[in-house]
Amino acid sequence: MEPKKDKILPLSIAILIVVATVGSLSVTGLLQSTEQFVTSGIVVRPPPPVSTGGGGGGSSSNPPTPPPPEPVVELDVYIDSNCTQKVTEVSWGEIELGKSKSNTIYAKNQGDIGVVLSLFTENWTPDNAANYMELSWDYNGASISPGEVRSIVLTLHVDSNCQGISSFNFNIIIVGS
Numbered sequence: 001m002e003p004k005k006d007k008i009l010p011l012s013i014a015i016l017i018v019v020a021t022v023g024s025l026s027v028t029g030l031l032q033s034t035e036q037f038v039t040s041g042i043v044v045r046p047p048p049p050v051s052t053g054g055g056g057g058g059s060s061s062n063p064p065t066p067p068p069p070e071p072v073v074e075l076d077v078y079i080d081s082n083c084t085q086k087v088t089e090v091s092w093g094e095i096e097l098g099k100s101k102s103n104t105i106y107a108k109n110q111g112d113i114g115v116v117l118s119l120f121t122e123n124w125t126p127d128n129a130a131n132y133m134e135l136s137w138d139y140n141g142a143s144i145s146p147g148e149v150r151s152i153v154l155t156l157h158v159d160s161n162c163q164g165i166s167s168f169n170f171n172i173i174i175v176g177s
Helices: 002-031
Strands: 075-078 100-109 117-125 133-137 149-158 169-176
Touching: 075 169, 100 169, 117 133, 133 169
Parallel strands: none
Antiparallel strands: 075 100, 100 149, 117 169, 133 149
């Protein structure tokens, strides 16, 4: 019976290796799965409770007042002050090391409440370009009223120590909230 045990043991090890391999492939696939999306919302205070009056425990004949409509937050960014052409790309052209270049954009509040803007960048190519370049703006943080158009100057500065970068691109994200 000893020879049968020797044959069974390697088969058990082979089954464990297959199970371990299948398990690791499954986990690897899960670790590489990425979802990315933007989400937003508005926090509102609930309406006050409806009084039933008289303390008799009866119901009121008036239906509860519906909550006010949620405000609309909508921001569009244009390349012209008449707001006829939306920005799809900002071209910086050639920028000398240690110098800056500016581009003017126009932010229009298309919503029905005032908004305050925030500026972000992402997806720098090459990755190290963000170490040598800085995007700034002249927006002062003041609320932009509904229907108002605000001129904003974006300025990109390239550090004088920038090395190994001959061309670049990145995404500019402006959020109105």
